[in-house]
Amino acid sequence: MNMCVNRICSITLAVFYGIWFAAIAQAYSFDMIVPDVRQPLALSGGSACPVHAHQLTAAGSIAVRWSTAQNANPVTILTLDQTASGRLTEIEQAITQSLAVWTGVSGTTLVPATFTPLTRTATQNACGPDGLNSICFDQADMAFTPGVLAFTRVITTDRLGVQVGSSAVATQLGQILDADIYFNPSDSNTTYATPQALAANPKAYDLESLLTHELGHSLGFSHSAVWSAIMFPFAPTPGTFSGMRPTTLRPDAPLGEDDRTGLRVLYPDPADVVHRGLISGHIFPANPLALPALPPGVTGVFGAQVVAVDAASGAVVGATLGGWSCTAPGPTQFDGTYEIAGLPVGHSYTVYSEALNGAVDPSQFDNGIVSLCRNTVSDPGWPPLQGCVVPAVNTSFTARTRPGP
């Protein structure tokens, strides 16, 4: 009986600790899209290699507006200033500050001039696939359920020449045509506070932290598995905020190094001579028979998180979800390759690796992993030679690293 009790205790504790640490995440990752190679070469580029979803970064390329319509009963956006105009100003400051967090990262082409000045709209239901990037605080949406605080819906295209509503016509593959941020207005138990109002409202979520995270999605980020990253899917507890508050000297202070590295990979500045470091390698099983038999052609471990830690500072400077590579004309090869780019040169790094756990089917992972392949089943008429199937994720291996030749 004692054994039975011990077993039940163990199960209970396992469940308890399991829930405690539960999260959906990967190392920093991006929304990916496979170009539609069924289209003429001039429209698809001819390659079935996945490309990053991304925004254009030329001056004035990204316009963002926000809806001033807010839930009044109960008030969900809490501000220090209670006057009508003061409330709007305070919320707008939080949005502006959150945008500045991302444009404050050095070594990228995403700069303040990339954004046109933030504008307001009084339209309550301003969010929708209209080609306008909007932030909505009071738009009831049928996607919400209890427990969903906010989300970003991003529309991308897999061929050139497409537009959504009044968006620019796509001139790059993977170009984001519309990205809208929705905050849940209908959960009376959930409130969001501006930085000025947070201290007085310890049960509210920090609006700036959530906005910064959601804006990361609108720039093409998926989630990160790194605890300190702003793109980590779980926010700080109510009444607290992610990282540090931005300052004039450190406008990107809320970000983790992982976020910064990810942004440099997404929007690399050709003039940047500092963040040009690259760590790449392969993850192979010691026993090749451990590789899945289906789909054919899998030669390395797929679905491993690889994290680079600065040996001196201990900061996580980069992380990625490894296990694949692609060379034009594609398709994706599942050869165990990983690559972490955008690292400061002249530093030493320690690399950690870990398999995704427990989940066997790749469909449950975020966009960064689901969208690596297209084939004749998912897309009728797809050229078979450029088709692939995402293999089951390797879920059990113990990582050992060794230096390359």
Place this chain on the structure above:
Amino acid sequence: MSFVQRRRFLWILFLTGLALLAIAANATTLSRLRFEELVHQATAVARLRCTGVQSLWQDREIWTETRFETVEVNKGLLPGVVTVRMLGGSIGNLHSRIDGVPAFHPGEEAYLFLWGREGEPFRVLGWSQGTFRITRDPRTGVERVTQDSAAAPIFDPLTRQFRHGGIRNLLVSIFQLKLREALEEKAP
């Protein structure tokens, strides 16, 4: 230790865990729903088998409707065929994506915590939190359950270690036991 004492001990242990969870767990996109909250807030809980997926334009957005065959109903009343509608999907050359929204493919089985208002299609409660996928060991036939929100390990920069967690690889029989216990509890 008597049976009553053992039972009380286990409950204290479990409730302590839940109390601590309430302090610590919140999310950017999702706010944490404890298992008991999922059970009580769900309109229905069922084991479902995906039979088809279709994306469509509706209300100016791209939605994905997933059809399921009902295998086992644990809470609520469900017809033999259930349709779940979630935001996002692909139509033509446009791809609408939202991180955290679960996607399914035909043949896949999962325990889903469904939520819906009258006259509206079901949604998955808490998105990845209300999705518990079932995997079957092809050799032994043993089935296990993994919650989507527990799919990946987390790297903790302080300890420089990965943390595994969540409801993952739980035997279906234990998951069902946990589900039954939560259903028998009164709503918080």
